[in-house]
Amino acid sequence: MAGGLKIGIFDSGLGGLTVLRELLNVSQGVEYYYLGDTARVPYGIRSKRTVIKYSLQCAQFLNKFEIDLLIVACNTASAHALETIKKNFPHLRVEGVILPAVLEVANLKPSRLGIIGTPSTIGSGIYKKLIGRFLPNSKILQKATPLLVPLVEEGLNETPLAEEVLKHYLSEWKNQIDLLVLGCTHYPLLKKTIKKLFPRWEIVNSARPLANVLKPLLDSDKDKPNRVSLFFTDRSAFLESFLTNIGIKEEIEGLEILNWEE
């Protein structure tokens, strides 16, 4: 690719930055365009119809940068809108965050596992269905955990309150599962606290597996730095601390707050 690889990434808000972080770790000379729909976050409590509508608007915005690859870095959007995006942008390679996590779980072959995500992602049943195809004899539990996104957005990742909220949702699974799937791109920021509470569990999230799948494509242009342009639909009070938390700073070339729907 003459001008270097261009990748568009969108998420309902800030969570997808955990995916961008993993991609930056394994790529060189890539131009990233990240869009966070912070004016309408969270997607995970909305209907399928609304998630599709918002996701198409995000894809359309990123498509203008003549990207080679579009990453849907939001589990809810991946669950509901991936096929519609592919249909509407047939020239574009589109990757969601669900299949990479599913394939990782299939490789690990746990006999008992649990999946957590937003109400919308869990309601779609997509993780359970896909994992069930690979592991038909495994016990698969799933649960919506809607308080976790606000918890992470507030930067409470490693607090006693985070422990209480996680215990509320997960304690009943303590001796029922061996592996936990984090079906939301916000949740990796809670990994340390989950590990503290449930040290026996293996934890799988989408970011690392997705980066591994894309790695052959990403390190094609060595010795050049990555470049990141960030776009958000609203100014979030948590943005600065979020970027610091996950360690994306020096790669940022520009940051713009968009003014949609004027």
Added chain:
Amino acid sequence: MAGGLKIGIFDSGLGGLTVLRELLNVSQGVEYYYLGDTARVPYGIRSKRTVIKYSLQCAQFLNKFEIDLLIVACNTASAHALETIKKNFPHLRVEGVILPAVLEVANLKPSRLGIIGTPSTIGSGIYKKLIGRFLPNSKILQKATPLLVPLVEEGLNETPLAEEVLKHYLSEWKNQIDLLVLGCTHYPLLKKTIKKLFPRWEIVNSARPLANVLKPLLDSDKDKPNRVSLFFTDRSAFLESFLTNIGIKEEIEGLEILNWEE
């Protein structure tokens, strides 16, 4: 008023229904049009600019019903958008939820009080400023409590988890205040749990004081039932349980899910 009083009410989501509930208690023969912007809830984490934009769209929608009175039943919208709405709809009487609560507090004259609300409402400083004008010698604390809206939306109002979250935010005020202002229309659903944890505190919210202010206007058309039309910008998974929780059912004439921004 020949055809009976028509009142429009909007909120970022479901919380404003607590205001509608109080109004129904003291009114007769009133036609209510309630709009919940559930496709973009919560407003409380968004910027002032975005809150104003969304609020004007809500006001415009309700104005089509030829309402006599518009109630902004969302504290964040009341904090940021009230003046802009009044300017854009000069023929309309517009009431927010902040001033009625402030006047109630001014009447009660506490010497030490705390205010809780969304990050956006608390960030505006409006409660503290207005109450400070009436009670210049009182100690006024304030705090953003962003996890409370998702907690209520999930129907966890009277659970051990709600107690943990409330303790996280409020324990340090235990012996520092005598009165707590609930600066968000979702929070009245947590009143029982707050009372259990902090029984000594007096609790003020906007819904009852607003209904009292408007009462002379509301009971003008006796012996007729109230009628309620509900509109939402997205289908919320929590809607049914929310309506049951606050006891609005029999007054509902219609419920429509709108399809904005097509």
